Amino acid sequence: MVVHGYKGVTFQNWARTYGCCPEMYYQPRSVEEVREVLALARQQNKRVKVVGGGHSPSDIACTDGFMIHMGKMNRVLQVDTEKKQVTVEAGILLADLHPQLDKHGLALSNMGAVSDVTAAGVLGSATHNTGIKHGIMATQVVAMTLLAADGTLLECSESNNAEVFQAARVHLGCLGVILTVTLQCVPRFHLQETSFPSTLREVLDNLDSHLNKSEYFRFLWFPHTENVSIIYQDHTTKPPMSSASWFWDYAVGFYLLEFLLWISTFLPGLVQWINHFFFWLLFSRRREHSQLSHKVFTYECRFKQHVQDWAIPREKTKEALLALKATLEANPKMVAHFPVEVRFTQGDDILLSPCFQRDSCYMNIIMYRPYGKDVPRLDYWLAYETIMKRVGGRPHWAKAHNCTRKDFEKMYPGFSKFCAIREKLDPSGMFLNAYLEKVFY
Ligand SMILES: Cc1cc2nc3c(=O)[nH]c(=O)nc-3n(C[C@H](O)[C@H](O)[C@H](O)COP(=O)(O)OP(=O)(O)OC[C@H]3O[C@@H](n4cnc5c(N)ncnc54)[C@H](O)[C@@H]3O)c2cc1C
Structure with a gap:
């Protein structure tokens, strides 16, 4: 050996x-x-x-x-500048991929909020960002290779092992070891981010207009309030620009937030006030900045958290958010940290993609762990899951949820097809773990 x-x-x-x-x-x-x-x-x-x-x-x-x-299998294997495609070993961190793409005048068209994640990892869990004309990250994949449980090397793409490809782009880590991934890129680009304050009523009444106005539109709702921060991100030719006050406000703001959230673990009523105060402090003014695309897509996540993030049919956005707001109003003891982040994604044809065959709205809820301390969240979590299920939601694969096989059979029209592919590639269940047993048994 x-x-x-x-x-x-x-x-x-x-x-x-x-x-x-x-x-x-x-x-x-x-x-x-x-x-x-x-x-x-x-x-x-x-x-x-x-x-x-x-x-x-x-x-x-x-x-x-x-x-x-997979950290030592992290090389860029090939860059095809003509087709704008890059083939990488599956363990490469996006943080290491960006400068390599940049060198060739290329970039990823979209990505999630962090870069310390790997090419195969983001596919495994169906990582997404926002943009109703953009799919989840897995839709950028044009080919993959994987090693099945019996040691067979499988290449797959639309034209080669197409059925495996339809499953493997969101693979949950259960089909084999992903070895390489080929990604369709776009020419390197800059984004301008503009954020401005609004209200929940305004954004829900004018959703289509916002979606049309900005390529990468999302919004943050501050629970226990009416406040919303709208964020537009769009291609720009303007030179990079960031404001010093932006950095300063966020750096100071977030240290203060962690301290106040920790205090609120003894005085839960404080959370409502915190949500109002931080909206006023950080989000109540219009701000703009522009940078290379991946620097705008990502942000520094300052402290640890629990999250849930379900994809619901896009047309259910208003119903679901108003239901969540009504639940919080009816249960004053239920505490919800800010923000509820709302993003939009184009439908696709990947078997276990939460956006399978439908344009979707992702609604991410969060409960921070100030200084590593857990804040009671079960009532809020349960209320959220109940609403998400009622409106036809599908949970994010990377984020903890309470669903089992019975739920997934109802949620995913292609679930049994995925199961058949998995059982063929891994008949003995070598790649299963406790999480995946709940999904498949
Ligand atoms: C701060 C933070 C911000 C985030 N922001 C977003 C966001 O904006 N949008 C979003 O959708 N998600 C987001 N996430 C979730 C994150 O994108 C996913 O959890 C992603 O899967 C992490 O990639 P990873 O490389 O860490 O994967 P891991 O967590 O290491 O693994 C994920 C899955 O992929 C499998 N896997 C990994 N590599 C391979 C391989 N080579 N072969 C086979 N299986 C493999 C693992 O077994 C596992 O099943 C965020 C998470 C954090 C902590």
Whole structure:
């Protein structure tokens, strides 16, 4: 055996909300080394979990079997400037991919809020951003290779193993080890971000107009208030521009927020006031800045949190948000941190994409963990999930939820097709873990 495994490694996700102690931990450098780990797992009847950036806010990446960390398989393999496509090893962090793309005059057309995540990881959980003419990140994939449980190397694309491709672009980590990913890029571009204050009523009454006005439109609602911050992000040719006060306000604001949220764990009534105050402090004025696209798409997430983020049919946005607001008003003891982040995504044809066959609205709720302290959230979580289910929602795969196979069978028209592909590629369930057992059994 060439690849060396480690015992006694502890894995924790970014938010430190889930962790595990894998029996063996591997960091392979080549396909052959990954193959060796799978052969050993087959021999010893062990389960295998591949981990990317470990940013999923659930136990989707946890295992007590073999863990494969892909951090050493992180090269850019090929850049085709003509087709604007890049082929990368699956463990590359987006943070390392951006400068390489930049060098070739290319960029990703859209991405989530952080770059310390891997190419295969963002596909595994159906990572998304916003933009009703943009799909989830998996829609940027034109080809992939994966190593199945029996050690077979599979290439897939629209024209090669098309059925596997339709499943593997949102793979949940259960189809095999993703080795390479080819992404369709766009020419390098700058974005201008403009944010301005509004109200929940205004934004819900004029949703279509906002969606038409800005390519990457989203809004933040401050629960327990009427306040909304609207954010437009659009292509610009203006030179990069950021305001010093912007940085200063956010840096100071967020340290103060963590302290106040910690105080509110003793005085929950304070949360309403905090939501009003921080809207006034940080979001009540119009602001603009422009930068290279990936710098505008991402932001520095300052402290740990619990989140839920379901995709609902776009036309249910108003009904769902008003229901959430009414629930909070009817239950004054229920506490909700800001913001509720509302984003929009184009429908696609990927079997387990939460946007399968429908344009969607993602509604992300958040409860921070000030100085690592959990704030009671179960009532809020349950009320949110009940509303999301009622309006036909599908949970984000990376974020903790209470759904099981029965729910997914109802939510996803292609669920049984995905299951059949999974069972064919991994008949013994080598790539399952506790999270995935709830999904498939
Ligand atoms: C601060 C923060 C901000 C975020 N913002 C957003 C956002 O804006 N939008 C959004 O949708 N999500 C967001 N997320 C969630 C994040 O994008 C997803 O959790 C994403 O999957 C993380 O990528 P990762 O590389 O860390 O994957 P991991 O968490 O390591 O793994 C995710 C899944 O992919 C599998 N996997 C990883 N690599 C491989 C491989 N090579 N082969 C097979 N399976 C593999 C794992 O087994 C697991 O099932 C955010 C998370 C955090 C912590």
